Amino acid sequence: MDGSCDINKSLDGCSKDEEEGPTTKRLRKGTSVAEQWATFLAKYKQQGMLGEGGYGRVFMGLRRADNFPVAIKHIKKIYVHKEVDQNGEEFSAEVAVMSRLSAERAESGESASVALLDVYDLGLEQVLVMERPDPCQDLLRYLKAHNGLLQEGHAKVIVKQLLAAAAELERHNVFHRDIKLENILIQSEGDALRVRLIDFGVSCFSEPSSLLKTFEGTVTYKPPEFISRGRYAAGPTTVWQLGTVLFELLHQNSVCGTLEFLTQKLRIRKTLSAECRDFLKRCLGIIPEERSTVEQLLRHPWLH
The missing domain is CATH 3.30.200.20 (Phosphorylase Kinase; domain 1)
Structure with a gap:
C-alpha cells in the first residue's frame, strides 16, 4: 500500500488531522x-x-x-x-x-x-x-494442493457450508459481492473442514432483490445480467458466484469467467452426477430469474 505508514516506522508523514467519517462505535473518536x-x-x-x-x-x-x-x-x-x-x-x-x-x-x-x-x-x-483461523488456507491454495480438482463428495462438504454462510448473510441483508476461491478460507479442525468467509471490502447492505447499478467485486465473476442489463441484485449474484466456485472445484484448472461461460467456452462436464449437473445449472442460469435461491439450493437433492 504505497504511501501508507509502516507500523515499524515513526509516525512522520501520517496526517494527524485527517478524520474518518462516522462509521461505528468501534472507531475511537476523540483520540489522536x-x-x-x-x-x-x-x-x-x-x-x-x-x-x-x-x-x-x-x-x-x-x-x-x-x-x-x-x-x-x-x-x-x-x-x-x-x-x-x-x-x-x-x-x-x-x-x-x-x-x-x-x-x-x-x-x-x-x-x-x-x-x-x-x-x-x-x-x-x-x-x-x-x-485469523489457524491452521487454514484459502480455497484456491487448498484446491491447488488437491491437484486442482475435488471429488463431488469433497466439494459438497464445502458448498453446503458456503450456502449456510450465504443464508446467514441474507438474514442480515449483507451482500458480500466478491465470493471467490481467494475469499474463502478452509479451516482444518481435525478431520473436519470449516468454511470461513473473508474480505468484506466491497460488501454492502442490500435486500436480496434490490437492484444495484454499480458493480463492485472481481470483474471475472460479474453476473451476466450486469453485462446485459447494467443492473444486478444480491440474491441471484450470490448464487451465480457460488456456482462459479463449485464449477472451479469440479473442473480441473478452470476459471469460471462469466464471458467464457456466456460464449460457451466452458461446459459442465458430463461425468458429474446428474444431480450435481442440475445443481450447477440452477446456479449458473444466464437469466437471474431462472436461478434458484439460496434457500432452494439448501434443499437440493445433491446436498442430501
Whole structure:
C-alpha cells in the first residue's frame, strides 16, 4: 500500500488531522492518530504479510495478551468503500457489515464470517484487526494442493457450508459481492473442514432483490445480467458466484469467467452426477430469474 505508514516506522508523514467519517462505535473518536497507533502497537504484534491487493495489505499478527492469532488489514482511506446512512453521513461499509456479523456470532456462538476485533483510524489509513483461523488456507491454495480438482463428495462438504454462510448473510441483508476461491478460507479442525468467509471490502447492505447499478467485486465473476442489463441484485449474484466456485472445484484448472461461460467456452462436464449437473445449472442460469435461491439450493437433492 504505497504511501501508507509502516507500523515499524515513526509516525512522520501520517496526517494527524485527517478524520474518518462516522462509521461505528468501534472507531475511537476523540483520540489522536498517535494515541491510536500507541494503543494498536501495545495490543497487537504485526508479523509477515499474508496478501496484498489493489486496496490494501493484510498481515499476520498476534494479540499480545494471549498470543491469539489475528489478521491485520491496512486500507488506504481513499479506497475505503463507504455508504451513506439515513442522516446523510458516510460510514465504512466493511466495518459496519463485519460489526453486524460479529454481533451475530456473539449471540449464536458461531459464524462463517471471521470476527472483527478492532478498528483503528491511523491517519491516511484504516486498520482492521480480525480473527485469523489457524491452521487454514484459502480455497484456491487448498484446491491447488488437491491437484486442482475435488471429488463431488469433497466439494459438497464445502458448498453446503458456503450456502449456510450465504443464508446467514441474507438474514442480515449483507451482500458480500466478491465470493471467490481467494475469499474463502478452509479451516482444518481435525478431520473436519470449516468454511470461513473473508474480505468484506466491497460488501454492502442490500435486500436480496434490490437492484444495484454499480458493480463492485472481481470483474471475472460479474453476473451476466450486469453485462446485459447494467443492473444486478444480491440474491441471484450470490448464487451465480457460488456456482462459479463449485464449477472451479469440479473442473480441473478452470476459471469460471462469466464471458467464457456466456460464449460457451466452458461446459459442465458430463461425468458429474446428474444431480450435481442440475445443481450447477440452477446456479449458473444466464437469466437471474431462472436461478434458484439460496434457500432452494439448501434443499437440493445433491446436498442430501
